[in-house]
Amino acid sequence: MLGFSRLEILLMVLMVSVIGASVLIFGSSHRPFADGAGLGAGEDFEGDNFSASGRGGPGVAGSGAAPGTNAEADPDRFNEKSMAIALPGREGFTNSAAGELEEEGAPGSAAGKQAAAAKSPTLGDIESELNRIAALPWGPETEKQLQAVLAQWAATDPAAALAYALKLEGLRAGTAAVGNILAQWARSDPAAAFKWFNSNFADNPQVLKGAAGELFAKMAEVNPVLAMDNAWQLLDPGLRGAAVHAVVSQMMAAGQKDQLLQYFNAMSDTSAQGVLARAMVDQWATYYPEMTAEWIAGLRDPSVRNAAAMALIAKWGGDNPARAAAWISDLPRDGNWSDEVSRMVKVWSRDAPDEAASWLLSLSPPAAQLDPAVRQLVHTVMNANPEGAMVWANAISATDQRHRLMQDVGYIWMRRDPVQAANYIMSSDMPDWMKQRLLRRRR
Numbered sequence: 001m002l003g004f005s006r007l008e009i010l011l012m013v014l015m016v017s018v019i020g021a022s023v024l025i026f027g028s029s030h031r032p033f034a035d036g037a038g039l040g041a042g043e044d045f046e047g048d049n050f051s052a053s054g055r056g057g058p059g060v061a062g063s064g065a066a067p068g069t070n071a072e073a074d075p076d077r078f079n080e081k082s083m084a085i086a087l088p089g090r091e092g093f094t095n096s097a098a099g100e101l102e103e104e105g106a107p108g109s110a111a112g113k114q115a116a117a118a119k120s121p122t123l124g125d126i127e128s129e130l131n132r133i134a135a136l137p138w139g140p141e142t143e144k145q146l147q148a149v150l151a152q153w154a155a156t157d158p159a160a161a162l163a164y165a166l167k168l169e170g171l172r173a174g175t176a177a178v179g180n181i182l183a184q185w186a187r188s189d190p191a192a193a194f195k196w197f198n199s200n201f202a203d204n205p206q207v208l209k210g211a212a213g214e215l216f217a218k219m220a221e222v223n224p225v226l227a228m229d230n231a232w233q234l235l236d237p238g239l240r241g242a243a244v245h246a247v248v249s250q251m252m253a254a255g256q257k258d259q260l261l262q263y264f265n266a267m268s269d270t271s272a273q274g275v276l277a278r279a280m281v282d283q284w285a286t287y288y289p290e291m292t293a294e295w296i297a298g299l300r301d302p303s304v305r306n307a308a309a310m311a312l313i314a315k316w317g318g319d320n321p322a323r324a325a326a327w328i329s330d331l332p333r334d335g336n337w338s339d340e341v342s343r344m345v346k347v348w349s350r351d352a353p354d355e356a357a358s359w360l361l362s363l364s365p366p367a368a369q370l371d372p373a374v375r376q377l378v379h380t381v382m383n384a385n386p387e388g389a390m391v392w393a394n395a396i397s398a399t400d401q402r403h404r405l406m407q408d409v410g411y412i413w414m415r416r417d418p419v420q421a422a423n424y425i426m427s428s429d430m431p432d433w434m435k436q437r438l439l440r441r442r443r
Helices: 006-029 113-119 123-134 140-154 158-165 171-188 190-200 205-222 224-231 237-253 257-265 270-284 289-297 302-319 321-329 337-349 353-362 368-381 386-393 399-416 418-427 432-439
Strands: none
Touching: 123 140, 140 158, 140 171, 158 171, 158 190, 171 190, 171 205, 190 205, 190 224, 205 224, 205 237, 224 237, 224 257, 237 257, 237 270, 257 270, 270 289, 270 302, 289 302, 289 321, 302 321, 302 337, 321 337, 321 353, 337 353, 337 368, 353 368, 368 386, 368 399, 386 399, 386 418, 399 418, 399 432, 418 432
């Protein structure tokens, strides 16, 4: 046996007593949430009900945020009003029964009614937590706690949680909260989530536009065909395009390219097909521009092909303009080709106007079909190089358009080099009244 002195034994006994007392005090001061106890600033919900750490959607700080953010906040700058949260009154809380939680916490699932009832906080608990959070200094830790409480509320009554989230005065925090709840709801009932979104959009367009991506991405994860069909029901063109992009992105991430192409090929509405084509090109063109170009070339409808081509030019034209321009040169010279050349010139001439001009010269014949592209080039370069821009403006085939564009360039050139500009203007075919107007600008 090891030998200890009486003093050493006495010290060990004293230490054990102190540790035991500390454990008892700590345990009595940290009651579970289900028993009605609140959480202090910066604390997390624990156990099966909540885990505030690491949760949150766009704009919400992750688990890597510095601890103690709320406790260290300047009370003069961050007070209970700085959270910008409009707390509803008691009538703002529904009387829906808590229940039907699945293990992941999705609302409305049929997995475990009894377990959900035992684990879920009551509406009174939720109201108490929201009031407690509203009194905290606003910061990343507070927002994580807010998002966690709203997620738990949404597990049993997503519509009520969304109604509350829409009352948050901070646009970023409100949008993040609404997006998280909608995505959570869509996991178990995408049709109901979309119905709520569509019926509330008119009254809350700014918040719901910001939350649409999360909703449609989650709907596409559950049922991509339903998600795409729902996107076409949206009346706002910008919102519809964003929703389609979210669905396409999710389907590509899930390896569903073949299903996406099948859906595309089965469409009869060419306008909607053009929107989908743009979204598909945006996904493919970054890494597979030439494959995308081959796919576009095989599209039968000219308007759909043009929509896809314009999307590819925006991507490929900025990354590899020479290759993109060579592809455009070989496209069918139909009614859309002029717009496609013009878009290529616009993209290319931002960084390399001389190269864009050389390519434009290589296209033949330089007739009316190329006038839009020439105008685009002139508008891009006329401030930096009015002399060169004037030469291009004089190449416009339509007389009225040519003269108006030469006049616009002439104003700039007369300020830079009035002698050279005047000589060119006087020898041009502009009408005399336009020449005199330009020459009067010489000082």
